[in-house]
Amino acid sequence: MTFKRLTATVLASSALMLAACGSDDGSSSTESTTAAGATGTTAAAAASCPTEAPAADVAPQWTLDGTTGAVAVTGSTDTAVPKVTVTTPFSVDATQVQTLTEGDGALVPETAEVSVCYMGVNGRDGNVFDSSYETGSPVDFPLTGVIPGFQKAIAGQKVGSTVGVAMTSADGYATGQPAAGIEPGDTLIFAIKILSAQG
Incomplete structure (x- = not known):
């Protein structure tokens, strides 16, 4: 028997829409529309994102x-979520990408399909607006289907890396994203862990 269900999970100040599909073979997948602007899927058996808070x-x-x-950004570890501390209001006039920990995998091409764990923070108010660490489930999506700042952060990195990005409104949501509490002009900060890449 196959079933579909749609749930809305509020993550901090935003909504991450999840649609889970299960089948009688015991496998399941999750489809999500993220604040990174992507719709992707995640297999339940895939690697997980840590959910424990980082040390103080x-x-x-x-x-x-x-x-x-x-x-100030600290990437996730195998057991703890990232830590992003913001002195508000934070803004940048050019997108900045920083490799926090370099992985030992292959370089991620610009057109890859990736699986990542991520946390998004709004520079205007310091609030987390989206986080796969809340559910512990990574998200899979093509880099060609995300906001430009997210693609700039991941393409060219090595699989296994943790990355921080502070992106301009133009590389995020220039006109805002009300469902996520993002207003026009907001700088966004993401802490990302790249789990895998194909293509």
Whole structure:
């Protein structure tokens, strides 16, 4: 017996839409529309994203003074979610990408289909607006189907890397994304773990 269900999960200040499809063979997949602008799928048996909070004294791997404000980012580990601390309002006038930890896998092509764990934070208010770490489930999508700043952060990195990106509104959502609490002009910060890439 096959069934479909649609649920809306509120992640911090945004909504991540999940549609799960199951079958009688015990396998399942998740389709999600992310704040990164992608619709992708994830197999339930795939690698998971950690869900435990990072240690209170974890040191940032990347600090960036913006045009206004500042951000400090520590990538996820095998057991803990990333930590993103924002001095608000934070903004940049050019998208900045930082490799937090370099992986040992192949380079990710610009047109790859990737599987990632990620957390998105709004620079205007410091709120997490989207996070696959909340559910523990990575998301799979083609890089050609995401917002430009997300593609800039991942393409050219090695599989296994953790990456931080602070993106301009133009590379994110220039006109805003109300469902995620993103207003026109908001700078977005993502902490990303690249699990795999194909293509």
